C-alpha cells in the first residue's frame with residue numbers, strides 16, 4: 001500500500017496551518033505546561049467579585065484554546081500514520097497535558113457552586129459576566145443535585161468502583177470471547193469476529209448468513225447469566241446515582257445536563273410505535289423482492305437491490321456535493337468550496353497505517369478537517385457529504401459564537417450530517433434516469449432510516465424497560481431480559497418475519513446499553529434532520545435561513561431551544577412523524593419504480 005510520504009500534498013489536509021512544524025508544536029506544549037499554573041492564583045478568591053470570575057474565565061478560555069490546538073495537531077499527525085512513534089509520543093504528551101489541565105482546573109466548578117445564592121445572582125447581573133451568563137447558569141443549575149463536599153468526595157471515589165461492570169463487559173466481549181469459525185460452500189473456514197460478523201450478514205450466500213448469525217449469538221447464550229448480571233450492575237449504578245442526587249428517576253437524571261424534557265423520549269417511542277405498520281410494509285417488501293418463503297432476521301441486511309457499479313473520482317464527488325448543497329445558498333456553498341479546494345480541509349486517500357473510517361475534527365481556531373479513506377464508491381461520496389455536514393456546522397458555529405458557546409452538544413451533532421446526506425441523495429435521484437440507480441438510492445435511505453430511527457427506538461424502549469424494572473425493585477436476570485427483547489423484536493419487525501430464538505440474547509452484545517440513555521439521540525437526530533430538510537426543500541427562503549442560523553448556533557442555548565428556533569419542536573410528535581412520512585414516501589416511490 002502507498003506510504004504517507006507518497007501521497008500528493010494537494011490530497012492531504014493542511015495540518016501545517018495549525019502549527020508550521022513539529023518544533024513549533026514542541027515549543028508551545030512546553031510553554032503551556034508552565035503557563036497553566038497561573039490558573040491556581042484564582043483559587044479561593046472566586047466569591048470576592050464578578051471581576052475575578054471574569055478574569056478566571058478569560059484565562060481558562062485562553063488556555064483551553066491553546067490546549068485544543070496542541071491536542072488537535074497531535075491527534076491528526078498520529079492518525080496519518082498510526083505506526084509513527086514520533087507522533088505517537090506527541091499524542092501521549094498531549095493527553096498528559098490534558099490530564100494536567102483537568103487537575104489544575106478541577107476546583108473551579110465546585111468553588112463556583114459554593115458561592116452563596118444571593119451573591120452569585122448579583123454577580124451574574126453585572127456587566128462583567130454578561131457574556132458568560134448562559135455558561136454559568138448551566139453550571140449553577142446543577143446545585144440542587146450536588147451533595148456536600150464529603151459526600152461528593154465519596155461519590156467520586158465510588159466512580160472508580162462502579163466502572164468495573166462496564167470494564168468487565170468490555171473485557172469479556174472484546175478479549176475473552178472467541179466466536180470460532182463457520183464453513184462456506186467450499187469448506188473454507190470463515191473466522192467470526194465483531195468486524196466480520198456484519199460482512200457475513202450481507203453475504204449473498206444464505207447459509208453463511210444463517211450460520212454466522214447462530215454461531216455469533218450462541219456465544220452470548222453461553223454467558224447470558226453473567227452478562228445479565230453485569231448489565232444489572234450498571235443499571236443499579238444509574239438508579240443509585242439518580243437517587244442520591246435527588247432526581248425523580250433515571251431518565252430525568254440522564255436528560256438533565258442538556259435540559260431535555262423527558263417528553264421527548266416518551267414521544268419518540270410513542271410516535272414510532274403508533275406508526276410501526278409502515279416499517280412492516282418495508283420489511284414485507286424485502287421479503288417479496290428476495291422471493292423468500294420465510295424471511296429470517298439474518299436476511300435483514302443483505303442488499304436486495306444491486307449496488308450500481310459506478311465509480312466517482314474525488315473531484316467528481318466534490319462536484320456532486322457542491323451541486324447538492326446549492327439549495328442552502330451562496331454563503332454555505334462558498335465556504336464549503338473554499339474549504340475543500342483552497343484551505344485543504346480533507347485528507348482524502350488511504351495510506352499505509354492511516355486511521356480507518358472517516359470523521360470530522362477540528363478546534364475553535366482551526367479549520368474543520370475531514371479524515372477519509374476515499375475509495376471512489378457511491379458510499380464514499382456519501383461519507384464526504386456526511387462529514388462535510390459536520391465540518392460546516394463546526395465552521396459556522398465557531399465563526400459566529402464565542403468559544404464557550406461554539407461546541408454543539410451530541411444531541412444536535414448528527415443533524416447537519418444527515419441533512420447533507422438527504423441533499424446528496426435527492427440530488428442524485430433527480431439528476432439520473434437510471435432506474436436501477438434510483439432504486440438503490442431510495443433503498444439505501446430507507447435502510448438508514450430503518451436502522452437509525454426504528455431500530456434505535458426499539459433499543460431506547462428496551463433501555464427504558466430495564467431502568468424502570470430496577471427502579472421498581474425488579475431484579476434483571478437473563479430470563480426477564482430475553483423475554484422483553486423477544487417481545488420488542490416481534491412488535492418492531494412484525495408478523496412476516498421469523499423471530500429466530502437466537503435474537504433473544506442480542507441485548508447482551510450491545511455496549512450502548514451501558515451508556516445511560518444514549519441511543520435515543522440517534523433517532524431524535526435523524527428525525528430533526530429530516531423534519532428540517534422537509535422545511536427547507538419544500539418551503540420558503542425563510543426556512544433556509546432558519547437552518548443556516550441553526551448551524552451558526554453551536555451550543556449557545558439548550559439543544560431543544562436551538563431546534564425550536566429552527567422550526568422543530570422535539571417535545572411534539574411532528575418531527576418524528578415527519579421522518580416516518582418521509583420514509584413512507586421513499587418506500588412508495590421505490591415500489592413504484594421497481595414494479
Ligand SMILES: [Zn+2]
Pocket residue numbers: 386390414417
Ligand atoms: Zn456523523
